Amino acid sequence: xxxxxxxxxxxxxxxxxxxxxxxxxxxxxxxxxxxxxxxxxxxxxxxxxxxxxxxxxxxxxxxxxxxxxxxxxxxxxxxxxxxxxxxxxx
Amino acid sequence: xxxxxxxxxxxxxxxxxxxxxxxxxxxxxxxxxxxxxxxxxxxxxxxxxxxxxxxxxxxxxxxxxxxxxxxxxxxxxxxxxxxxxxxxxxxxxxxxxxxxxxxxxxxxxxxxxxxxxxxxxxxxxxxxxxxxxxxxxxxxxxxxxxxxxxxxxxxxxxxxxxxxxxxxxxxxxxxxxxxxxxxxxxxxxxxxxxxxxxxxxxxxxxxxxxxxxxxxxxxxxxxxxxxxxxxxxxxxxxxxxxxxxxxxxxxxxxxxxxxxxxxxxxxxxxxxxxxxxxxxxxxxxxxxxxxxxxxxxxxxxxxxxxxxxxxxxxxxxxxxxxxxxxxxxxxxxxxxxxxxxxxxxxxxxxxxxxxxxxxxxxxxxxxxxxxxxxxxxxxxxxxxxxxxxxxxxxxxxxxxxxxxxxxxxxxxxxxxxxxxxxxxxxxxxxxxxxxxxxxxxxxxxxxxxxxxxxxxxxxxxxxxxxxxxxxxxxxxxxxxxxxxxxxxxxxxxxxxxxxxxxxxxxxxxxxxxxxxxxxxxxxxxxxxxxxxxxxxxxxxxxxxxxxxxxxxxxxxxxxxxxxxxxxxxxxxxxxxxxxxxxxxxxxxxxxxxxxxxxxxxxxxxxxxxxxxxxxxxxxxxxxxxxxxxxxxxxxxxxxxxxxxxxxxxxxxxxxxxxxxxxxxxxxxxxxxxxxxxxxxxxxxxxxxxxxxxxxxxxxxxxxxxxxxxxxxx
Numbered sequence: 001x002x003x004x005x006x007x008x009x010x011x012x013x014x015x016x017x018x019x020x021x022x023x024x025x026x027x028x029x030x031x032x033x034x035x036x037x038x039x040x041x042x043x044x045x046x047x048x049x050x051x052x053x054x055x056x057x058x059x060x061x062x063x064x065x066x067x068x069x070x071x072x073x074x075x076x077x078x079x080x081x082x083x084x085x086x087x088x089x090x
Numbered sequence: 091x092x093x094x095x096x097x098x099x100x101x102x103x104x105x106x107x108x109x110x111x112x113x114x115x116x117x118x119x120x121x122x123x124x125x126x127x128x129x130x131x132x133x134x135x136x137x138x139x140x141x142x143x144x145x146x147x148x149x150x151x152x153x154x155x156x157x158x159x160x161x162x163x164x165x166x167x168x169x170x171x172x173x174x175x176x177x178x179x180x181x182x183x184x185x186x187x188x189x190x191x192x193x194x195x196x197x198x199x200x201x202x203x204x205x206x207x208x209x210x211x212x213x214x215x216x217x218x219x220x221x222x223x224x225x226x227x228x229x230x231x232x233x234x235x236x237x238x239x240x241x242x243x244x245x246x247x248x249x250x251x252x253x254x255x256x257x258x259x260x261x262x263x264x265x266x267x268x269x270x271x272x273x274x275x276x277x278x279x280x281x282x283x284x285x286x287x288x289x290x291x292x293x294x295x296x297x298x299x300x301x302x303x304x305x306x307x308x309x310x311x312x313x314x315x316x317x318x319x320x321x322x323x324x325x326x327x328x329x330x331x332x333x334x335x336x337x338x339x340x341x342x343x344x345x346x347x348x349x350x351x352x353x354x355x356x357x358x359x360x361x362x363x364x365x366x367x368x369x370x371x372x373x374x375x376x377x378x379x380x381x382x383x384x385x386x387x388x389x390x391x392x393x394x395x396x397x398x399x400x401x402x403x404x405x406x407x408x409x410x411x412x413x414x415x416x417x418x419x420x421x422x423x424x425x426x427x428x429x430x431x432x433x434x435x436x437x438x439x440x441x442x443x444x445x446x447x448x449x450x451x452x453x454x455x456x457x458x459x460x461x462x463x464x465x466x467x468x469x470x471x472x473x474x475x476x477x478x479x480x481x482x483x484x485x486x487x488x489x490x491x492x493x494x495x496x497x498x499x500x501x502x503x504x505x506x507x508x509x510x511x512x513x514x515x516x517x518x519x520x521x522x523x524x525x526x527x528x529x530x531x532x533x534x535x536x537x538x539x540x541x542x543x544x545x546x547x548x549x550x551x552x553x554x555x556x557x558x559x560x561x562x563x564x565x566x567x568x569x570x571x572x573x574x575x576x577x578x579x580x581x582x583x584x585x586x587x588x589x590x591x592x593x594x595x596x597x598x599x600x601x602x603x604x605x606x607x608x609x610x611x612x613x614x615x616x617x618x619x620x621x622x623x624x625x626x627x628x629x630x631x632x633x634x635x636x637x638x639x640x641x642x643x644x645x646x647x648x649x650x651x652x653x654x655x656x657x658x659x660x661x662x663x664x665x666x667x668x669x670x671x672x673x674x675x676x677x678x679x680x681x682x683x684x685x686x687x688x689x690x691x692x693x694x695x696x697x698x699x700x701x702x703x704x705x706x707x708x709x710x711x712x713x714x715x716x717x718x719x720x721x722x723x724x725x726x727x728x729x730x731x732x733x734x735x736x737x738x739x740x741x742x743x744x745x746x747x748x749x750x751x752x753x754x755x756x757x758x759x760x761x762x763x764x765x766x767x768x769x770x771x772x773x774x775x776x777x778x779x780x781x782x783x784x785x786x787x788x789x790x791x792x793x794x795x796x797x798x799x800x801x802x803x
Contacts, residue, residue, distance in 0.1 A: 021327070023152035024574050029333040030148035031576055032182050035326075037337070046371040047472035050575055056181040056337075059362075059579040061468050063475075066574055 004067035013072035032056040097174030099145030106232035169249030170196040196248035224256035358581040455593035459585035478563035480509040490520035494719040515736040518715040524668035651702030651752035705752035713744030
């Protein structure tokens with residue numbers, strides 16, 4: 001089971017589920033990180049935390065401690081089609 | 091009639107609001123919180139009030155801004171809502187829209203920044219979008235002023251007909267069935283005009299809604315019997331189900347109505363690659379910050395303009411003009427003094443900050459509008475989170491080395507209320523330029539060879555901020571988990587001159603009006619007390635009520651090593667403006683011109699021994715900053731309780747530090763005996779260390795940015 005925290009910069013994954021509940025999870029979901037969404041991990045901040053991801057066509061930053069609660073999976077074959085978020089740019 | 095303006099942050103809401111209301115705005119705060127509340131009258135229909143709601147992503151019950159917005163929309167009964175949507179980021183923006191549409195209030199969806207979309211060659215079918223969502227759609231470009239008045243007219247028309255959006259079945263069959271069942275079982279408990287909203291919120295088990303509706307035990311179990319089976323069937327909790335299905339629905343809508351932009355490397359991406367680059371990010375950051383600091387605090391802002399306003403405009407021209415004018419009409423001496431020394435001086439003190447403020451707000455507006463401010467937080471978060479502040483606290487603290495007043499105002503960029511309060515409270519511990527006058531005078535007089543003292547004061551200031559933050563974080567007031575850092579990094583944009591001007595003016599105006607009135611009153615009061623004796627005769631400061639008061643309370647400062655009435659009066663006037671503390675010492679020692687450094691030094695030299703002078707300096711560096719900064723604190727905290735906490739903390743901390751300095755300093759370096767004073771000093775020091783080092787106490791559960799006061803809202 002991999003969490004978003006462990007994903008290397010430059011990789012794209014899809015959201016599987018959230019661990020824990022409450023305001024933080026709701027906030028992450030409100031920002032568009034729902035199940036099946038593809039997330040492109042864009043970079044890690046210069047001091048090693050937080051991380052920047054591309055989701056639903058915009059850039060979002062979150063701390064590694066927050067990314068740890070998001071279980072992710074490798075992108076399925078029909079990458080990003082479901083949400084069409086686009087894997088971002090290279 | 092009322093119209094509400096809702097939308098995500100960075101979608102152009104401020105610009106639209108300005109376009110609609112022009113100069114009729116009223117800016118304040120929502121009751122009891124630091125969230126800005128803006129209202130204005132529609133330019134074309136003066137009887138229509140437009141309310142600009144805080145920029146939000148959702149109507150969840152967790153964040154302060156969101157709760158304020160939903161309470162307004164539910165309780166204040168706006169005639170219509172203009173929902174501003176950033177058309178370049180349709181998917182996430184429509185998420186709020188789907189919630190707004192459920193409120194049973196007429197909605198006009200403004201597809202903003204449509205010009206940017208067209209320029210990039212993308213196409214959005216507004217008509218189709220309106221049909222799918224069931225609401226009116228207007229294409230706008232707030233920046234160019236296009237479509238805004240159409241949106242407002244449309245909102246008025248809909249409001250007159252109370253034409254709420256047609257209800258759309260956006261969720262999956264099991265959920266829709268459950269919503270219908272909730273409507274049937276519990277429909278009597280809520281307003282039928284907002285039936286959809288309440289049904290969805292009850293399905294989500296939204297805390298706030300459950301509180302407001304006050305369901306009976308039986309009704310609650312009825313609700314459970316409807317919700318729980320759906321959760322089991324879909325394998326998720328109800329909140330997750332609703333959020334997921336909203337986004338699924340939006341994805342379908344966007345697929346139908348809009349062509350997706352080709353994914354390519356945009357200019358924004360290229361800029362970001364450089365600006366937040368692993369190696370370049372910090373150097374670029376330092377350059378940007380120093381550039382801003384240089385512009386607002388040292389060069390344009392302070393040295394030339396502020397000093398010009400203070401010295402030339404108010405110091406010479408207006409003063410001389412007024413003096414000769416008053417002489418010409420043979421005005422009484424006291425009136426002359428009131429106008430020149432009291433009012434002109436007082437107003438001048440306030441207005442002297444204005445140019446500096448304008449430059450600073452101009453720089454901040456550019457940094458915010460171009461998207462860099464969010465990156466500042468992104469880059470600095472790692473460091474500042476360690477002691478419980480936000481990455482964005484860095485800018486106020488930096489600005490604080492120039493002047494505490496703009497520093498406090500600069501905290502407006504911090505969204506999290508708790509972080510913002512703490513930053514307001516702590517940022518003035520950085521020695522500002524006025525405090526350097528005190529540092530310079532004391533060190534050159536008493537410690538002429540220790541050139542390390544001045545820089546050490548900056549490190550001490552930083553250390554006080556860090557330790558205070560760590561300590562305060564463990565108290566009940568500032569405790570709780572660190573606020574989440576889930577933040578949008580908006581695309582880099584060339585800031586529009588119009589937008590920057592609006593931001594700059596909005597913030598400066600507030601400072602001039604609000605801080606100006608309080609400070610004006612206080613300055614006149616101090617003028618009165620320092621120029622009159624108890625029998626209301628005009629006297630010099632030595633014989634004034636202020637001096638009498640100083641003599642009466644000198645004992646308060648005895649434990650700090652300077653029980654002289656002169657030092658006491660100087661400490662009081664230093665609360666007006668830190669640099670006037672030294673000017674007062676000069677006057678009291680019979681030196682007319684405070685610029686005659688040597689004479690001032692001689693005077694001060696007779697008043698203190700080195701350690702008491704040092705303690706005097708510490709007190710004046712860490713007690714509450716000047717009256718302007720205190721007034722700004724009051725205005726920004728927007729709560730008597732929090733202003734009292736902030737100023738009270740500064741009083742206690744400044745006094746304790748001076749006490750420890752004097753008591754332990756005289757024992758360690760000047761051979762004083764170890765007595766009760768020293769014992770108390772050690773006890774105080776130990777208490778401080780304990781407060782910083784102790785494990786965090788039992789904390790309130792995390793309620794995102796909202797706090798307990800919101801319960802009443």
